[in-house]
Amino acid sequence: MTSPAIRIVSATKRYGSLQALAGVDLEVAQGEFFGLLGPNGAGKTTLISALSGLVRPDGGIFEVMGCNVVSDYRNARRNLGVVPQELVFDPFFSVRELLRIQSGYFGIRDNDDWIDEILANLDLTAKAGANMRTLSGGMKRRVLVAQALVHRPPVIVLDEPTAGVDVELRQGLWQFIRKLNRDGHTIVLTTHYLEEAETLCGRIAMLKSGKVVALDTTENLLRRFASHSLSVRLEQPEVAAALGGAVTAGGWADFPLDRYEDLEPLLARLREAGAKILELRLGEADLERVFVEVMNRA
Amino acid sequence: MHDGLTGFRTLLYKEVLRFWKVSFQTVGAPVLNALLYLLIFSHVLDRHVTVYGDVAYTAFLVPGLVMMSLLQNSFANSSSSLIQSKITGNIIFVLLPPLSYREFYAAYVIASMLRGLFVGCGVLLVSIPFVDLPMAAPAWIFAFGLMGGAILGSLGVIAGIWADKFDQLAGFQNFLIMPLTMLSGVFYSIHSLPEFWQKVSHINPFFFMIDGFRYGFFGQSDVSPWLSLAVVGVCFVFLAVLTLAMLARGYKLRA
Ligand SMILES: Nc1ncnc2c1ncn2[C@@H]1O[C@H](COP(=O)(O)OP(=O)(O)OP(=O)(O)O)[C@@H](O)[C@H]1O
Ligand SMILES: [Mg+2]
Numbered sequence: 001m002t003s004p005a006i007r008i009v010s011a012t013k014r015y016g017s018l019q020a021l022a023g024v025d026l027e028v029a030q031g032e033f034f035g036l037l038g039p040n041g042a043g044k045t046t047l048i049s050a051l052s053g054l055v056r057p058d059g060g061i062f063e064v065m066g067c068n069v070v071s072d073y074r075n076a077r078r079n080l081g082v083v084p085q086e087l088v089f090d091p092f093f094s095v096r097e098l099l100r101i102q103s104g105y106f107g108i109r110d111n112d113d114w115i116d117e118i119l120a121n122l123d124l125t126a127k128a129g130a131n132m133r134t135l136s137g138g139m140k141r142r143v144l145v146a147q148a149l150v151h152r153p154p155v156i157v158l159d160e161p162t163a164g165v166d167v168e169l170r171q172g173l174w175q176f177i178r179k180l181n182r183d184g185h186t187i188v189l190t191t192h193y194l195e196e197a198e199t200l201c202g203r204i205a206m207l208k209s210g211k212v213v214a215l216d217t218t219e220n221l222l223r224r225f226a227s228h229s230l231s232v233r234l235e236q237p238e239v240a241a242a243l244g245g246a247v248t249a250g251g252w253a254d255f256p257l258d259r260y261e262d263l264e265p266l267l268a269r270l271r272e273a274g275a276k277i278l279e280l281r282l283g284e285a286d287l288e289r290v291f292v293e294v295m296n297r298a
Numbered sequence: 299m300h301d302g303l304t305g306f307r308t309l310l311y312k313e314v315l316r317f318w319k320v321s322f323q324t325v326g327a328p329v330l331n332a333l334l335y336l337l338i339f340s341h342v343l344d345r346h347v348t349v350y351g352d353v354a355y356t357a358f359l360v361p362g363l364v365m366m367s368l369l370q371n372s373f374a375n376s377s378s379s380l381i382q383s384k385i386t387g388n389i390i391f392v393l394l395p396p397l398s399y400r401e402f403y404a405a406y407v408i409a410s411m412l413r414g415l416f417v418g419c420g421v422l423l424v425s426i427p428f429v430d431l432p433m434a435a436p437a438w439i440f441a442f443g444l445m446g447g448a449i450l451g452s453l454g455v456i457a458g459i460w461a462d463k464f465d466q467l468a469g470f471q472n473f474l475i476m477p478l479t480m481l482s483g484v485f486y487s488i489h490s491l492p493e494f495w496q497k498v499s500h501i502n503p504f505f506f507m508i509d510g511f512r513y514g515f516f517g518q519s520d521v522s523p524w525l526s527l528a529v530v531g532v533c534f535v536f537l538a539v540l541t542l543a544m545l546a547r548g549y550k551l552r553a
Contacts, residue, residue, distance in 0.1 A: 052394055053393065053394070053552060054390060054393055054394070054552060055552060055553060056548055056552055056553065073396065074396035074398075075396075077394060077395060077396040078396050080394075082394055084387075084390055086387050088386060088387035088388045088390060088391075089386075089388060090383075090386075090388045090391065091386070092315070092316050092319060093315075101308055101311075101312050102391060102395075103308075104304055104305065104307070104308025104309075104311070104312075105305050105308050105309065105391070105392065105395035105396075105397060106305065106395050106396065107302070107304040107305050107396070108304070109304055147391065151395075
């Protein structure tokens with residue numbers, strides 16, 4: 001039986017009177033591309049820190065590839081690569097020195113081939129000899145990604161890796177991460193860019209106040225919570241209200257739409273009511289709406 | 299290519315590189331400092347004071363200065379490295395890898411000892427033109443140099459982990475390390491002190507470090523070098539156990 005990439009059982013952590021983690025259970029299978037979402041202060045970073053040994057939880061079990069992060073910390077840490085949320089760096093060293101040192105910490109010598117590959121994929125080759133101090137913010141963040149990958153960890157956790165990274169690089173970064181995922185690496189991602197999570201993640205957990213408030217495949221979440229919507233601009237917007245639409249500014253009215261099959265009957269009813277449609281838009285269900293809905297309910 | 303010691307060796311190498319890259323400040327400056335002490339004190343006192351009967355004051359002073367510089371720089375190395383890493387946040391890069399707390403401790407302390415030894419040797423070298431220094435028992439010089447570096451390196455780890463801000467670290471340095479060094483007999487033989495202050499000196503472990511170290515040069519000291527070695531050894535074991543316990547619990551590092 002293969003162990004899950006990540007297993008977290010009843011994780012709790014309290015900071016003074018603040019319950020940062022209030023009993024989190026989470027299992028991520030090997031090979032998944034998993035999203036960990038939640039508003040600021042939900043406990044995402046705390047959870048990741050506890051998993052990586054940076055924070056001592058008050059209670060709970062944490063495992064990476066079946067290795068307990070306390071009793072078998074060496075193997076747990078070898079299996080885990082973490083890109084931290086904070087933009088931290090060591091000003092004493094160049095990019096390449098830093099990556100060599102980081103490899104060494106993980107017991108790996110002569111890692112230059114892999115380092116070169118990472119640098120190329122993160123578009124950092126030209127900066128390999130530059131001191132960390134001289135890099136821009138986005139470049140520093142890419143070095144953080146590189147540092148997390150030096151030991152080829154099977155499980156990679158990225159805590160908001162795209163904050164402050166330009167569009168082109170974000171695309172490049174995702175391409176690289178996707179490739180790693182195809183090669184079998186498990187990816188866990190936190191981000192506040194919900195479209196990013198929607199397109200990348202197969203499964204998503206939503207965290208609020210230290211609790212998991214939603215956990216499902218991205219597809220199911222989209223289906224379960226958010227409906228599509230139909231927006232129409234009408235000559236007489238008043239009629240929309242009678243048909244269950246919400247009238248907004250400029251003569252527009254929004255109708256919730258659970259399935260596309262409901263579209264045809266809705267249009268028929270509008271026609272019957274004598275509403276003349278001037279403009280029409282279809283709203284796709286998106287993760288942002290799911291997120292807002294989940295957070296409001298929880 | 300994996301092997302068990304690479305992690306530890308890399309951390310040690312990184313810690314050494316960190317001070318070596320700025321050796322002008324981390325080794326050069328303290329050597330210059332000690333040289334200034336030497337110039338001023340020896341000029342003022344050399345003709346008036348002899349110690350242990352016939353040892354010239356300057357000759358007496360040099361081992362004290364060497365040891366003082368060694369101790370202060372061993373402390374400075376681990377403490378400043380840790381607090382900088384904590385404040386900038388890059389400490390996570392040594393907390394995420396599979397390094398044990400023992401490896402962590404050993405790397406920081408050995409790097410501190412090396413910095414202390416570099417500075418100590420530097421001070422010794424620049425003082426050669428000024429004094430004719432015997433080396434009666436070099437093994438003692440070595441033993442106390444290493445132990446002193448290890449003790450202050452450990453204290454530096456404790457201070458670096460405990461302090462949240464630079465001024466707390468400065469407080470540790472100014473209110474603990476400096477007074478203990480200054481009152482340890484760097485500049486005088488405690489036999490020249492009133493009896494009360496002699497007694498006080500005897501509860502200062504730094505006194506034993508410097509006294510034992512000096513024995514290695516002159517074959518004479520205020521107390522037996524074996525007693526000094528015992529005191530210094532007990533101190534080291536105590537601090538090592540304390541530091542390891544802090545690290546094992548993740549005190550302040552893995553909150
Ligand atoms: N070291 C700490 N001391 C005290 N409180 C803390 C500490 N670290 C985190 N917290 C608190 O714990 C809660 C969870 O923080 P955490 O950083 O895990 O949130 P997050 O979900 O990562 O948020 P964000 O999206 O802003 O990164 C917050 O209320 C935060 O203020
Ligand atoms: Mg966070």
